[in-house]
Amino acid sequence: MTFLTYPRHIQEYLEKKGINIGDKVRITKDKVEYTGILMPRIELGDVNCLVVKLENGYNIGIKFDKNVRIKLLKKGKPIEFKPSKIKLKMDLTKPTVSILGTGGTLASRVEYKTGAVFPTFSPADLLISFPKLKEIANIKGRKLFDLFSEDITPEHWKIIAREAAKEIKVGNDGIVLMHGTDTLHYTSAALSFMLQNLPIPVVLVGAQRSSDRGSSDNEMNLLSAVITAANSNLAEVCVCMHGSESDDFCYVHSGVRVRKMHTSRRDTFRSINVLPFAKVWYLEKRIEYLRDDFRKRGKRKLKLDLKINPNVGLIYFHPGMKPELIETLGKFYDGIVIAATGLGHVSVNPTNDRFAKSLLPALKSLIDSGIPVVIVPQTLYGRINLNVYLTGRLLSQVGVIGHGCDWLPEVALVKLMFVLGHTTDMKKIREMMLTNMVGEISERSESIHFLV
Amino acid sequence: MTFLTYPRHIQEYLEKKGINIGDKVRITKDKVEYTGILMPRIELGDVNCLVVKLENGYNIGIKFDKNVRIKLLKKGKPIEFKPSKIKLKMDLTKPTVSILGTGGTLASRVEYKTGAVFPTFSPADLLISFPKLKEIANIKGRKLFDLFSEDITPEHWKIIAREAAKEIKVGNDGIVLMHGTDTLHYTSAALSFMLQNLPIPVVLVGAQRSSDRGSSDNEMNLLSAVITAANSNLAEVCVCMHGSESDDFCYVHSGVRVRKMHTSRRDTFRSINVLPFAKVWYLEKRIEYLRDDFRKRGKRKLKLDLKINPNVGLIYFHPGMKPELIETLGKFYDGIVIAATGLGHVSVNPTNDRFAKSLLPALKSLIDSGIPVVIVPQTLYGRINLNVYLTGRLLSQVGVIGHGCDWLPEVALVKLMFVLGHTTDMKKIREMMLTNMVGEISERSESIHFLV
Numbered sequence: 045m046t047f048l049t050y051p052r053h054i055q056e057y058l059e060k061k062g063i064n065i066g067d068k069v070r071i072t073k074d075k076v077e078y079t080g081i082l083m084p085r086i087e088l089g090d091v092n093c094l095v096v097k098l099e100n101g102y103n104i105g106i107k108f109d110k111n112v113r114i115k116l117l118k119k120g121k122p123i124e125f126k127p128s129k130i131k132l133k134m135d136l137t138k139p140t141v142s143i144l145g146t147g148g149t150l151a152s153r154v155e156y157k158t159g160a161v162f163p164t165f166s167p168a169d170l171l172i173s174f175p176k177l178k179e180i181a182n183i184k185g186r187k188l189f190d191l192f193s194e195d196i197t198p199e200h201w202k203i204i205a206r207e208a209a210k211e212i213k214v215g216n217d218g219i220v221l222m223h224g225t226d227t228l229h230y231t232s233a234a235l236s237f238m239l240q241n242l243p244i245p246v247v248l249v250g251a252q253r254s255s256d257r258g259s260s261d262n263e264m265n266l267l268s269a270v271i272t273a274a275n276s277n278l279a280e281v282c283v284c285m286h287g288s289e290s291d292d293f294c295y296v297h298s299g300v301r302v303r304k305m306h307t308s309r310r311d312t313f314r315s316i317n318v319l320p321f322a323k324v325w326y327l328e329k330r331i332e333y334l335r336d337d338f339r340k341r342g343k344r345k346l347k348l349d350l351k352i353n354p355n356v357g358l359i360y361f362h363p364g365m366k367p368e369l370i371e372t373l374g375k376f377y378d379g380i381v382i383a384a385t386g387l388g389h390v391s392v393n394p395t396n397d398r399f400a401k402s403l404l405p406a407l408k409s410l411i412d413s414g415i416p417v418v419i420v421p422q423t424l425y426g427r428i429n430l431n432v433y434l435t436g437r438l439l440s441q442v443g444v445i446g447h448g449c450d451w452l453p454e455v456a457l458v459k460l461m462f463v464l465g466h467t468t469d470m471k472k473i474r475e476m477m478l479t480n481m482v483g484e485i486s487e488r489s490e491s492i493h494f495l496v
Numbered sequence: 497m498t499f500l501t502y503p504r505h506i507q508e509y510l511e512k513k514g515i516n517i518g519d520k521v522r523i524t525k526d527k528v529e530y531t532g533i534l535m536p537r538i539e540l541g542d543v544n545c546l547v548v549k550l551e552n553g554y555n556i557g558i559k560f561d562k563n564v565r566i567k568l569l570k571k572g573k574p575i576e577f578k579p580s581k582i583k584l585k586m587d588l589t590k591p592t593v594s595i596l597g598t599g600g601t602l603a604s605r606v607e608y609k610t611g612a613v614f615p616t617f618s619p620a621d622l623l624i625s626f627p628k629l630k631e632i633a634n635i636k637g638r639k640l641f642d643l644f645s646e647d648i649t650p651e652h653w654k655i656i657a658r659e660a661a662k663e664i665k666v667g668n669d670g671i672v673l674m675h676g677t678d679t680l681h682y683t684s685a686a687l688s689f690m691l692q693n694l695p696i697p698v699v700l701v702g703a704q705r706s707s708d709r710g711s712s713d714n715e716m717n718l719l720s721a722v723i724t725a726a727n728s729n730l731a732e733v734c735v736c737m738h739g740s741e742s743d744d745f746c747y748v749h750s751g752v753r754v755r756k757m758h759t760s761r762r763d764t765f766r767s768i769n770v771l772p773f774a775k776v777w778y779l780e781k782r783i784e785y786l787r788d789d790f791r792k793r794g795k796r797k798l799k800l801d802l803k804i805n806p807n808v809g810l811i812y813f814h815p816g817m818k819p820e821l822i823e824t825l826g827k828f829y830d831g832i833v834i835a836a837t838g839l840g841h842v843s844v845n846p847t848n849d850r851f852a853k854s855l856l857p858a859l860k861s862l863i864d865s866g867i868p869v870v871i872v873p874q875t876l877y878g879r880i881n882l883n884v885y886l887t888g889r890l891l892s893q894v895g896v897i898g899h900g901c902d903w904l905p906e907v908a909l910v911k912l913m914f915v916l917g918h919t920t921d922m923k924k925i926r927e928m929m930l931t932n933m934v935g936e937i938s939e940r941s942e943s944i945h946f947l948v
Contacts, residue, residue, distance in 0.1 A: 051848070091846050091886060192887055194841040195852035198816045226838035230815050306946055307839045307878025314947065354816040360835065362909055363682045364650045364806040372824060383812065386678035387759045389646040394543050396503065400647035424876075426759025434543060435644055457814055494758055495766065495947045 051091050054108050058082075066120040071096060071106055072113040078106060081120060134182050139217035139274040143170060143185035144207055146200070146231075148193055148224030148250050174263055180329065181274040184216070193224025193231075193250070198354035198461060201234035208239060208246055209348040218245045218273025220266070225250035225304060225312070228283060232299030233458040236281040236482045240347040242339065246281045247273045248299065252310045261286050261310040268294035268324040276331050278321055279339040281482075286310040287323060295320040296331075298338075300455045300484035303424070316424055317450045318486060338483075351465035353378055358457045360422065361390040361403075370406035374415055378468075379460045381418045383453050388419040388428035388446055389435040408442040416473045418460050419446030420453040425494055443470070445477045449485050459484060503543050506560050510534075518572040523548060523558055524565040530558060533572060586634050591669035591726040595622060595637035596659055598652070598683075600645055600676030600702050626715055632781065633726040636668065645676025645683070645702075650806035650913060653686035660691060660698055661800045670697045670725025672718070677702035677756060677764070680735060684751030685910040688733040688934045692799040694791065698733045699725045700751065704762045713738050713762040720746035720776040728783050730773055731791040732935075738762040739775060747772040748783075750790075752907045752936035755876065768876055769902045770938060790935075803917035805830055810909045812874065813842040813855075822858035826867055830920075831912045833870045835905045840871040840880035840898055841887040860894040868925045870912050871898030872905040877946055895922070897929045901937050911936060 050058070063069060063082060071078045071094065083095040083103060093105035094112070106112065134140075170177060170185050177183050188207055189200070208219050223231055232248045239246060249269035251262035269284040281299035288311050297315045306312040323332040357377040359369070361384050373380055384390050393402035407417055419428050419439065427450040430436030440447060449456070456477075463476045480486075502510070515521060515534060523530045523546065535547040535555060545557035546564070558564065586592075619637045622629060629635050640659055641652070656673065663671050675683055684700045691698060701721035703714035721736040733751035740763050749767045758764040775784040808831040811821070825832055836842050845854035859869055871880050871891065879902040882888030892899060901908070908929075915928045932938075 051846075189849070191847060191849055191852070192841070192885065194813075194837050194887060195843045195845050195847070195849055196815055197843075197851045197853070199851040201815075226841050227815050304838065304875050305877050307873050307875050307880065309878065309946060311946075312875065312878075356816070357821070358812045358814050360810045360812050360905070361646075362810050362906065363648055363653075363679050364808070364913070366828070369809070369828060372828070376818070376821060376824070385646050386756065389644070389678050391647045391649075393647050394503075395643060395647070397641070397643055397647055399649045399651040400643070401649070421759050423756050423759050423764065425757050426761065426764075428759065433644065435646060453812070454814065461816070494761060494763075 050085050050094070050108075054092070054094070057108075058114070061114060061116060063114060063116050064119075067116055068118040068120055069096070070115045070117055072115075073106055073111050078104065079117065135178075138181050140182040140184065141180075141218045141220055141270050141273045142211040142216040143183060143220045143222065143270070144204070144211065145185070145187040145222045146189055146193075146196065146204060146224070147191040148222060174266055176263075176267055177270055180267065180270050181217070183270070184211075191224070193226040193228060196224070196227055196231060198234065198352055201231055201238065202350045202352070204231065205235055205238040205348060205350060208235065209346055212239075212242070212244060212246075212346050216244065218247065218270075218276075220269045220273045221246065221248045222266070223248050223250050225252055225285075229299075229302050229304060229313070230454050230458060232281055232283050232302065233455045233484070234352070234462070236299040236484070237459060237462040238349055238352075239281060240349055241344050242279045242281070242346060243344045244341055245273050245276050245278045246299075247296070248281070248283045250285065252286070252308065252312060259310070261291075264291055264326055265294060268296075268326040271324050271326060271329050271331065272296050272322070275329070276322065277333075277338075277341050279341045279344075280321065282321060283313055284324065285313040287320075293323045293325050296322040296324060298483050300482055301452070303452055303454065316452055317426070352461050353464035354461050355379070356381065356457060356461045356464065358383065358453060361385060363391075365391070365401075365403065367401055367403050367406040370403055370410060374406075374410045374413065377415065379416045379418070379464050379473075380410065381420055381453065381457045381460055382444075383422040384419050384428075385422050387426075387432055387436055388421065388430050388439065388444075389433065390439070392435050392438045394434050394438060404438060404442060407439070407444065411443040411470070414468065414470060416460065416464075416470060416477070417444045418456050418477060419444050420449075420451060420456045422453075424452065426450065443474075445474050447478075449478065451484050455484050502537050502546070502560075506544070506546070509560075510566070513566060513568060515566060515568050516571075519568055520570040520572055521548070522567045522569055524567075525558055525563050530556065531569065587630075590633050592634040592636065593632075593670045593672055593722050593725045594663040594668045595619075595635060595672045595674065595722070596656070596663065597637070597639040597674045598641055598645075598648065598656060598676070599643040600674060626718055628715075628719055629722055632719065632722050633669070635722070636663075643676070645678040645680060648676070648679055648683060650686065650804055653683055653690065654802045654804070656683065657687055657690040657800060657802060660687065661798055664691075664694070664696060664698075664798050668696065670699065670722075670728075672721045672725045673698065673700045674718070675700050675702050677704055677737075681751075681754050681756060681765070682906050682910060684733055684735050684754065685907045685936070686804070686914070688751040688936070689911060689914040690801055690804075691733060692801055693796050694731045694733070695796045695798060696793055697725050697728050697730045698751075699748070700733070700735045701737065704738070704760065704764060711762070713743075716743055716778055717746060720748075720778040723776050723778060723781050723783065724748050724774070727781070728774065729785075729790075729793050731793045731796075732773065734773060735765055736776065737765040739772075744777070746776045746778060748774040748776060750935050752934055753904070755904055755906065768904055769878070804913050805916035806913050807831070808833065808909060808913045808916065810835065810905060813837060815843075817843070817853075817855065819853055819855050819858040822855055822862060826858075826862045826865065829867065831868045831870070831916050831925075832862065833872055833905065833909045833912055834896075835874040836871050836880075837874050839878075839884055839888055840873065840882050840891065840896075841885065842891070844887050844890045846886050846890060856890060856894060859891070859896065863895040863922070866920065866922060868912065868916075868922060868929070869896045870908050870929060871896050872901075872903060872908045874905075876904065878902065895926075897926050899930075901930065903936050907936050
């Protein structure tokens, strides 16, 4: 079955009744009857909603619960989304891009006869949905899984990295990874550390608005990502997303310097503390580089490094935080990232104020017991500096890690997971954390990039 | 003693030896001898560093530890910072502003003879440091405490609110609160909820660079804050800080819509999702209003409401977060704020993926046990919307609070503390949280204010 399936308990109920998708049914709920064709579930809807195409042509969703009764009226022709069988001819003058799907709203195809929304992961399907792709490259594609991005875990990062590595090794010119936007920047950071010595671009892309909305950004984002994968000189893990409120260009961001900054805007992804790598003017298929400090496309052997320890927590310091929280987290985690205030501060109460509760003893005991504590800026923008104020110096003395780093909370979190996959030696952890591996720390802050 | 004192153990050591600040001493440490005048400790330095003015005129800091030996060489004249005794004449044609100090780098005065840095909290001292103040208003002032802002707790918020209320009740035209910048926006949020029915402006102000630096922002920020307190029509708790990279204007932000966004820049404070209330062109003493939707200065009776339950935690959802963390925090806190991804999502794993770990059962059991869970956007910008995706709807079903809110994580945290000080009834908590009290939630998002 290529369309989205209902959850197991609904499937089992339907099978017991001998009902298939495509059958004509009568659904009764709360004394109301609905008669129509049972449809596949819709992509972004409640998985527990049965979708029925009524005789007037409208699709409605009926929440499946114990009050629902379904009666088979007439077996129908099975509704099936037939992946297009068109044999794609390779155009040898064009680069080849492999598109991997992990879920998210980007690539879905509406089957117009029924209104059913199908994920489109065969290369031919992608080309039917986005015919302009073939002007850019030969397209290959497959689906790894179909998840909301907030359900993607460090285990999925490993699967994605492994599958991307396969696609790199068979000689594609670029990889595009379709991903939900919520945690796209966590995945891009993980891939940046896992896919070492990249020879070609690996481009993550998502969409903020689904394809059934007029303002959908999916085509422009996907085309721009494929242009980047096919033609750019960026042998980096990067994120390609809408650049402005207009449909004019996408930004290509470093996978370790980017963050989702708005819940709903299309231009939500922003490079923090650095410029994006490039702009892609997708109509002209033109890449305008904004920086030159990136690894260039070239012949080199990819190194895949999947060692990661996901047992790391990220906490947010705030007034009133209890030192006991730190102690408790020490029992939970092998490493802790603290989003600290200002230049990297938490309460250490050097003036012995009667209300303030110093976190210093708890942090010291954590670090002494071998659990690294990494400091990141709650401000997001700017650099940690533990030398300016007494608070920072006291934190340095007990061994927190982060002085001099202009990293993002999410990236430092993923990096600490990666580092703890490689060593438990505190000296080595510190050294690896403070070493710029893939551009996640800059030597020099460029103030002009604040909030732009 | 008006200058900054050494910690108690050092004071006791000095008293035992009969040594006072101002005495000529010989300090021996690690076989090195330092001879000079013992100075007051410096404001931003390590409190455990003895400061000695050497005979060559330089001040040096010597870390006090068990290897330090101090010998009194000669009793000196006590170094004393004499608060200026100038009797300030009230100018009855000018408004009167009361300045309260809580610490931070803003108001310090260097005593040029010795180089000692003194906090300046008498009105006369403030006028000596910032003589332009008297062109704006009659200045009153006192110090509440002298803390790094990261040590300020909800208990301090209550003290500040109570003291501000006193100053309001005696009929001042405006209140200025000097505060360290790190957690200034948490305090401004707390005061916004505690000082109800404000008749006059309450303006928080800080400085990013201390007065001994050429690029110090302290004078411009303080003058702008006093202009706002004295002359503006804003009967609101607001934050007045540098507006741009130049020394041209300050922004006046709503105390519940502002956030420190850069570790070191002077224009670090930014209004999120709304425009600032106003710009203050401090050289011309001109206030340019950018909005009109604020409470106007007027005769009304302040209501002080100090009921707050600080036992609230703020956590940051990320890939790999363990549901057990939520369970553990439930034992710790009376309320939890979750910085969620995208429109307000955490992993709820509706597709039963084998790796994803749903937080839903843990959240449900927390909420069912009477602990409210409030959702805020990790993106900072934009609005929580739990109706778009299945994830959000499932979260809504178990009773998380936040749908429709464009609030900041820090503000929702402080608001939840405040609300839990008033009720433990979940229905009432939800109602209070979702009601816009002091401008912390807007009805309409103004997209044009993204990252500007």
